[in-house]
Amino acid sequence: MPLVAMRKHLHIAVFVFIIVSCSTNSFEKDTIAIQIAMNKQSQCWSNGDIDGFMNGYWKSDSLRFLGQRGLTKGWQTTLNNYKKSYPDKSAMGKLIFTHISFEPLNDKQIFVVGKWELKREKDTLSGYYSLIWKKIDNEWKVIFDHTN
16 A cells, blocks of 8 residues: 555544544543453453452452342452352353443542343353443543442
8 A cells, every 4th residue: 555545544543533532532542441341351250360350359348249148358468258159160151241331420539330141051140230330540440349
């Protein structure tokens, strides 16, 4: 491809990027970023990678997880509980998230509600989740997870 044609295509691509960026508001961009993060978590879980799944969580002692056993405090404790409850890939199954709503709490936090489904060879589990995602160091992380 001649250099002039390549420059023309580059200019068009930059122009389209600017138009798309300007037409999408910050909340929409943040929602997309959270959906991408949750898709990565789902893929990691379904591949038996709990450590990768936990990358979506705030790596802090201030992380809160509210589940069937009550309130868990801290990233490491949450990771340990997952590993104890799901010791191998067959126990983990395939994780599917269905998002119901995204609501901004402020410019750095978004409240997400949805349904989870865990398909395993012998059974299927399901329930609902409510998550508070926070933008920390320019990355979206779960700081509070209530899953039932």
